[in-house]
Amino acid sequence: MSDGTFFTRDRGWHPPAFAPGYKTSVTRSPSRALISFPPTLSEQTGPVFGHDMLGELDDDLLHNYAAPGESAIGPRIIVYGRVLDEAGRGVPNVLVEVWQANAGGRYRHKKEGYVAPLDPNFGGCGRCISGEDGSYSFRTVLPGPYPWPNNGNDWRPAHIHFSVFGSGFAQRLITQMYFEGDPLIWRCPIVNTIPSREAVEQLIAPLDMNRTIPMDSRAYKFDIVLRGRRSTMFENRPEGN
Amino acid sequence: MQRLDYLKESPSQTAGPYVHIGCVPNFCGISGVYPEDLGGVMRKPEARGEHITITGCVWDGTGTPLRDAMVEIWQADADGIYPGNEPRGQADPNFAGFGRNPGDQNTGEWTFETVKPGRVPMPDGRLQAPHVTFWIVARGINIGLHTRMYFADEEAANAEDPILGRIEHQNRVPTLLAEPQGQGAYRFDIRLQGENETVFFDV
Numbered sequence: 001m002s003d004g005t006f007f008t009r010d011r012g013w014h015p016p017a018f019a020p021g022y023k024t025s026v027t028r029s030p031s032r033a034l035i036s037f038p039p040t041l042s043e044q045t046g047p048v049f050g051h052d053m054l055g056e057l058d059d060d061l062l063h064n065y066a067a068p069g070e071s072a073i074g075p076r077i078i079v080y081g082r083v084l085d086e087a088g089r090g091v092p093n094v095l096v097e098v099w100q101a102n103a104g105g106r107y108r109h110k111k112e113g114y115v116a117p118l119d120p121n122f123g124g125c126g127r128c129i130s131g132e133d134g135s136y137s138f139r140t141v142l143p144g145p146y147p148w149p150n151n152g153n154d155w156r157p158a159h160i161h162f163s164v165f166g167s168g169f170a171q172r173l174i175t176q177m178y179f180e181g182d183p184l185i186w187r188c189p190i191v192n193t194i195p196s197r198e199a200v201e202q203l204i205a206p207l208d209m210n211r212t213i214p215m216d217s218r219a220y221k222f223d224i225v226l227r228g229r230r231s232t233m234f235e236n237r238p239e240g241n
Numbered sequence: 242m243q244r245l246d247y248l249k250e251s252p253s254q255t256a257g258p259y260v261h262i263g264c265v266p267n268f269c270g271i272s273g274v275y276p277e278d279l280g281g282v283m284r285k286p287e288a289r290g291e292h293i294t295i296t297g298c299v300w301d302g303t304g305t306p307l308r309d310a311m312v313e314i315w316q317a318d319a320d321g322i323y324p325g326n327e328p329r330g331q332a333d334p335n336f337a338g339f340g341r342n343p344g345d346q347n348t349g350e351w352t353f354e355t356v357k358p359g360r361v362p363m364p365d366g367r368l369q370a371p372h373v374t375f376w377i378v379a380r381g382i383n384i385g386l387h388t389r390m391y392f393a394d395e396e397a398a399n400a401e402d403p404i405l406g407r408i409e410h411q412n413r414v415p416t417l418l419a420e421p422q423g424q425g426a427y428r429f430d431i432r433l434q435g436e437n438e439t440v441f442f443d444v
């Protein structure tokens with residue numbers, strides 16, 4: 001726990017609440033200004049999750065829903081990276097949760113009605129806890145793009161949803177990872193809620209041939225950056241100082 | 242001139258309609274991957290303090306309940322100590338401090354079974370009134386919304402709370418007050434937009 005307060009969130013870098021190109025935001029965005037205050041203990045602290053809660057296959061979406069001896073269908077990939085703060089320090093021991101559609105763009109969710117079939121061996125959820133240097137990884141299948149009712153013919157680019165806890169609740173973040181080279185990225189109304197091209201590019205994971213396992217799985221690198229904390233003279237933990 | 246070499250925070254994106262798959266898979270029928278959904282149980286029976294339930298709903302700008310939201314809460318224990326990385330001491334080991342709830346798929350209503358939090362000091366030592374931090378994500382919400390729930394039956398503490406005191410339009414303070422419903426039950430409705438819009442914070 002640091003007594004260093006958080007760097008102020010750059011709200012011009014994040015998407016605004018009201019972004020009419022993404023229609024659902026029209027009635028789900030506050031119309032009043034947010035009220036700012038310097039973080040207190042309520043925002044500087046946050047829940048701590050231990051490795052003991054993880055099952056052996058939690059970070060393996062190829063197998064964590066598959067019948068014994070089976071595996072999910074689709075292009076096999078490894079997604080890896082580090083959870084960092086804005087000062088570039090690894091954020092250790094934080095929970096990273098992911099969810100995604102299967103290789104055909106179909107989610108395992110009762111409110112999802114897309115015609116592409118479910119994969120009986122793919123659930124679509126995974127989680128892991130970052131290591132001492134902030135590193136994390138999981139393996140899965142490359143998710144497919146899928147259509148959604150926004151404008152007449154909108155398709156989400158292939159993406160993986162990420163939910164990340166930091167060491168303080170003010171760092172709480174949910175975002176989406178996209179894949180290098182996907183032509184749907186720049187056509188997507190949800191991506192385009194983000195004001196700048198530079199910020200969108202931060203969510204695009206490059207193909208990493210050096211981490212790709214020959215004859216097995218391609219690798220994509222995705223570093224996640226959480227808010228930084230100002231240093232204090234009172235403590236020297238690797239994270240938070 | 243030297244260049245500052247800070248990174249930028251990863252831009253937020255909406256949690257989308259299927260946040261349940263990743264965050265509460267058992268709730269949406271994906272069983273056998275995690276033994277239980279995270280944040281489903283906040284307190285053990287022996288947790289210290291007054292045991293309370295908080296029930297509410299998230300409403301959109303048309304007055305329709307969100308049936309696909311995910312609500313998370315974070316709060317101190319009955320003595321005002323946060324579980325986790327707390328510099329001031331050890332919190333009640335029978336209390337988690339963190340709760341996560343997707344709400345009912347038909348009505349959108351959620352309930353947290355928790356304890357009434359104690360008072361937590363500001364950095365300058367002044368005491369905050371008892372409060373619970375809320376974080377709301379859903380389809381259509383591009384960046385998670387932070388708010389706080391205070392207790393309408395803590396009038397004296399609320400009157401001296403430094404955060405409530407910062408709100409220029411004091412007629413909006415009641416949007417942060419949970420109403421007692423008897424028997425340790427509180428009702429807290431969150432209105433995203435329009436009349437009686439809940440106060441949201443940039444922390």
